[in-house]
Amino acid sequence: xxxxxxxxxxxxxxxxxxxxxxxxxxxxxxxxxxxxxxxxxxxxxxxxxxxxxxxxxxxxxxxxxxxxxxxxxxxxxxxxxxxxxxxxxxxxxxxxxxxxxxxxxxxxxxxxxxxxxxxxxxxxxxxxxxxxxxxxxxxxxxxxxxxxxxxxxxxxxxxxxxxxxxxxxxxxxxxxxxxxxxxxxxxxxxxxxxxxxxxxxxxxxxxxxxxxxxxxxxxxxxxxxxxxxxxxxxxxxxxxxxxxxxxxxxxxxxxxxxxxxxxxxxxxxxxxx
Amino acid sequence: xxxxxxxxxxxxxxxxxxxxxxxxxxxxxxxxxxxxxxxxxxxxxxxxxxxxxxxxxxxxxxxxxxxxxxxxxxxxxxxxxxxxxxxxxxxxxxxxxxxxxxxxx
Amino acid sequence: xxxxxxxxxxxxxxxxxxxxxxxxxxxxxxxxxxxxxxxxxxxxxxxxxxxxxxxxxxxxxxxxxxxxxxxxxxxxxxxxxxxxxxxxxxxxxxxxxxxxxxxxxxxxxxxxxxxxxxxxxxxxxxxxxxxxxxxxxxxxxxxxxxxxxxxxxxxxxxxxxxxxxxxxxxxxxxxxxxxxxxxxxxxxxxxxxxxxxxxxxxxxxxxxxxxxxxxxxxxxxxxxxxxxxxxxxxxxxxxxxxxxxxxxxxxxxxxxxxxxxxxxxxxxxxxxxxxxxxxxxxxxxxxxxxxxxxxxxxxxxxxxxxxxxxxxxxxxxxxxxxxxxxxxxxxxxxxxxxxxxxxxxxxxxxxxxxxxxxxxxxxxxxxxxxxxxxxxxxxxxxxxxxxxxxxxxxxxxxxxxxxxxxxxxxxxxxxxxxxxxxxxxxxxxxxxxxxxxxxxxxxxxxxxxxxxxxxxxxxxxxxxxxxxxxxxxxxxxxxxxxxxxxxxxxxxxxxxxxxxxxxxxxxxxxxxxxxxxxxxxxxxxxxxxxxxx
Numbered sequence: 001x002x003x004x005x006x007x008x009x010x011x012x013x014x015x016x017x018x019x020x021x022x023x024x025x026x027x028x029x030x031x032x033x034x035x036x037x038x039x040x041x042x043x044x045x046x047x048x049x050x051x052x053x054x055x056x057x058x059x060x061x062x063x064x065x066x067x068x069x070x071x072x073x074x075x076x077x078x079x080x081x082x083x084x085x086x087x088x089x090x091x092x093x094x095x096x097x098x099x100x101x102x103x104x105x106x107x108x109x110x111x112x113x114x115x116x117x118x119x120x121x122x123x124x125x126x127x128x129x130x131x132x133x134x135x136x137x138x139x140x141x142x143x144x145x146x147x148x149x150x151x152x153x154x155x156x157x158x159x160x161x162x163x164x165x166x167x168x169x170x171x172x173x174x175x176x177x178x179x180x181x182x183x184x185x186x187x188x189x190x191x192x193x194x195x196x197x198x199x200x201x202x203x204x205x206x207x208x209x210x211x212x213x214x215x216x217x218x219x220x221x222x223x224x225x226x227x228x229x230x231x232x233x234x235x236x237x238x239x240x241x242x243x244x245x246x247x248x249x250x251x252x253x254x255x256x257x258x259x260x261x262x263x264x265x266x267x268x269x270x271x272x273x
Numbered sequence: 274x275x276x277x278x279x280x281x282x283x284x285x286x287x288x289x290x291x292x293x294x295x296x297x298x299x300x301x302x303x304x305x306x307x308x309x310x311x312x313x314x315x316x317x318x319x320x321x322x323x324x325x326x327x328x329x330x331x332x333x334x335x336x337x338x339x340x341x342x343x344x345x346x347x348x349x350x351x352x353x354x355x356x357x358x359x360x361x362x363x364x365x366x367x368x369x370x371x372x373x374x375x376x377x378x
Numbered sequence: 379x380x381x382x383x384x385x386x387x388x389x390x391x392x393x394x395x396x397x398x399x400x401x402x403x404x405x406x407x408x409x410x411x412x413x414x415x416x417x418x419x420x421x422x423x424x425x426x427x428x429x430x431x432x433x434x435x436x437x438x439x440x441x442x443x444x445x446x447x448x449x450x451x452x453x454x455x456x457x458x459x460x461x462x463x464x465x466x467x468x469x470x471x472x473x474x475x476x477x478x479x480x481x482x483x484x485x486x487x488x489x490x491x492x493x494x495x496x497x498x499x500x501x502x503x504x505x506x507x508x509x510x511x512x513x514x515x516x517x518x519x520x521x522x523x524x525x526x527x528x529x530x531x532x533x534x535x536x537x538x539x540x541x542x543x544x545x546x547x548x549x550x551x552x553x554x555x556x557x558x559x560x561x562x563x564x565x566x567x568x569x570x571x572x573x574x575x576x577x578x579x580x581x582x583x584x585x586x587x588x589x590x591x592x593x594x595x596x597x598x599x600x601x602x603x604x605x606x607x608x609x610x611x612x613x614x615x616x617x618x619x620x621x622x623x624x625x626x627x628x629x630x631x632x633x634x635x636x637x638x639x640x641x642x643x644x645x646x647x648x649x650x651x652x653x654x655x656x657x658x659x660x661x662x663x664x665x666x667x668x669x670x671x672x673x674x675x676x677x678x679x680x681x682x683x684x685x686x687x688x689x690x691x692x693x694x695x696x697x698x699x700x701x702x703x704x705x706x707x708x709x710x711x712x713x714x715x716x717x718x719x720x721x722x723x724x725x726x727x728x729x730x731x732x733x734x735x736x737x738x739x740x741x742x743x744x745x746x747x748x749x750x751x752x753x754x755x756x757x758x759x760x761x762x763x764x765x766x767x768x769x770x771x772x773x774x775x776x777x778x779x780x781x782x783x784x785x786x787x788x789x790x791x792x793x794x795x796x797x798x799x800x801x802x803x804x805x806x807x808x809x810x811x812x813x814x815x816x817x818x819x820x821x822x823x824x825x826x827x828x829x830x831x832x833x834x835x836x837x838x839x840x841x842x843x844x845x846x847x848x849x850x851x852x853x854x855x856x857x858x859x860x861x862x863x864x865x866x867x868x869x870x871x872x873x874x875x876x877x878x879x880x881x882x883x884x885x886x887x888x889x890x891x892x893x894x895x896x897x898x899x900x901x902x903x904x905x906x907x908x909x910x911x
Contacts, residue, residue, distance in 0.1 A: 168370075
């Protein structure tokens with residue numbers, strides 16, 4: 001079922017190399033500014049720094065996107081790529097901004113709500129990627145089930161329901177190290193993806209979702225997904241069922257109240273000793 | 274939609290990696306147990322974007338199938354994690370991860 | 379492969395389901411049958427795996443010897459693990475004779491073993507992901523559900539949360555591997571690697587994916603960089619659970635790494651791609667030194683064994699980095715010794731050896747906990763030889779094996795890795811392994827000295843431990859000596875498993891692809907080296 005459309009090898013990629021270099025620097029610069037802004041916005045217990053950080057973050061996001069857009073419209077890909085997808089940029093911006101909110105907000109309940117926003121914008125992006133069913137599933141499972149559980153637990157397990165924010169939420173543990181590790185990682189990936197030896201990286205050429213209309217009937221359809229799932233992944237489906245059972249049993253085991261064995265089992269069966 | 278929304282694969286990958294990295298920041302920097310786990314969910318969002326973008330790029334459903342399994346495992350892990358968090362909160366009345374650092378060499 | 383090939387796993391999972399239901403029975407006498415059911419299930423799975431390991435089974439499945447090795451290892455060592463946890467670990471008080479979680483505990487144990495057993499039978503990234511999770515998720519619960527002390531819960535938090543992080547990291551890698559090949563099927567990914575390598579560099583996306591998978595799985599095998607949870611978790615978890623943790627996730631992680639690198643055809647030797655095996659080698663060396671040097675500083679026995687577990691992961695990573703290539707002067711198949719063993723065979727042998735000796739050592743620790751409450755540090759086991767000579771003897775044999783003394787299975791394990799390193803022209807690696815074995819001897823011998831040379835600080839009170847516990851320690855010790863003197867059966871299985879991994883890409887190795895019988899190798903790929911020079 002995995003119909004692979006191999007990108008044809010060719011020389012156009014080498015053409016990208018020229019603009020790729022400058023593009024790469026700009027994007028890395030945006031990443032660095034984003035890292036600084038995230039560092040400032042992480043809870044330090046001081047308000048002004050985080051406002052400044054937010055400003056920087058907006059700059060980084062905008063700069064990165066403008067650069068991406070310019071690269072796409074002026075680079076060698078311009079012929080292939082129509083005016084860059086405005087929807088992608090809107091939802092990507094919402095997703096990134098609310099992801100930063102998840103990580104930085106001092107009150108857990110707001111973090112959970114920001115996460116709902118991340119989920120919704122990711123779902124919108126999935127629709128752009130022609131995965132409508134996955135978008136719905138994402139909203140139902142993440143926003144509907146998982147996040148509601150999170151909110152319950154936050155209300156249950158925070159002193160005063162998380163308001164006012166606890167001390168450990170107002171000051172983060174090791175912001176500098178965390179930001180360094182993550183953004184060095186991100187920078188390396190971006191650098192490899194956008195600026196590395198492009199002759200090896202063949203994915204960049206084909207514009208996404210071109211000619212999807214022809215394939216839509218068989219590819220994007222829910223029926224194809226279901227058939228594929230049951231034709232090729234029947235055993236993994238069973239395994240997923242086992243895993244869900246295990247987690248159910250485990251969650252009950254872990255979170256059951258600490259009670260003596262006798263009371264759990266019923267008084268009739270007190271061990272003889 | 275077709276003319277407006279034609280970003281290329283790389284942008285989606287960059288977004289997925291960025292979400293993953295932000296989640297990693299949260300995992301390493303936050304001290305609230307719930308938020309630490311919420312950060313891993315953020316990382317999973319990045320992975321989901323990667324998978325679906327590739328699925329769209331290759332026009333096959335393998336990536337979408339993968340996402341279904343990722344979602345179910347994420348749900349299973351979240352159930353376990355929240356159960357554990359409830360237990361820990363009952364013990365010490367705090368969600369501070371530093372409260373559980375008695376084991377030392 | 380048809381369903382018949384999954385018989386051992388199906389037996390284990392069915393047994394787990396029965397035990398789970400049985401554990402709900404209100405009668406204690408019925409619930410006590412849980413252990414027996416687990417034993418019966420594992421014996422049946424072992425027999426099934428043994429029958430499947432017979433030559434000629436599933437000939438169309440090239441990695442079948444590796445798969446059956448995993449099944450035999452899971453069910454065989456799993457038997458010892460069940461015996462070792464006969465005294466239930468999840469007690470509210472140590473004096474209690476029963477736990478409410480008897481059924482759940484053994485069901486989880488069996489599920490985790492089933493995951494390990496099916497690890498080498500997967501042919502798809504999705505399936506690999508689920509098998510890895512099936513191994514780890516029960517262990518999260520087993521660690522965290524140890525009740526009564528907050529140490530277990532601290533261990534549970536650290537283990538579980540880092541585990542979720544590692545799952546995210548290797549999933550990210552999986553997503554890139556899928557993106558590289560356009561399919562989650564191993565055969566397609568291997569073909570994509572092959573054609574990319576034939577053109578020159580594999581694309582960055584594939585290498586990033588590989589690196590992320592290695593980083594994520596380094597958590598499962600307790601190797602640098604995700605090793606630092608191990609001492610805390612090993613110390614905090616109930617000791618039978620610790621014994622289980624030392625073996626199952628590590629074995630599963632190594633088999634998964636073999637499968638993932640098998641996708642590359644072990645041909646990563648160009649400038650950029652060569653970074654991957656080089657990185658593995660570097661991680662191996664760092665892991666060895668970190669484990670052994672930090673173990674010197676410890677006083678808690680479980681922490682020492684945790685650091686030793688990290689160090690042993692280092693040895694096994696070194697064997698993995700040597701890859702499946704046989705040296706050109708490889709001797710005839712089936713011949714013992716010589717240079718007929720490749721890195722992966724050495725890895726599999728070491729995996730089995732390590733499981734046996736570490737399980738034996740932990741079984742003695744469990745036995746002592748039953749006796750005195752806690753034999754956690756050197757004082758707790760001082761003078762053990764006088765009071766419990768058999769327990770001290772078992773412990774000493776297992777520790778000698780962990781050092782690598784001749785006559786034990788640990789010696790052969792190290793010998794094979796060193797041989798493979800020499801055959802692959804890596805004498806420096808061999809020297810580093812020997813140096814590390816010498817460092818390790820210091821802290822293992824310190825434990826032996828405490829048992830034999832010091833007098834007991836406090837008289838050890840005697841409570842009757844379960845016979846099964848003594849049996850597990852005795853059987854593990856016996857096997858350590860037996861396989862040390864007569865390694866034949868274990869050696870044959872691990873050599874078959876290691877050799878079943880192809881050294882060059884050929885479409886015939888991947889069922890489901892058009893089976894062209896031409897083995898297309900890179901020039902010079904027959905030479906041993908860091909995955910072909």
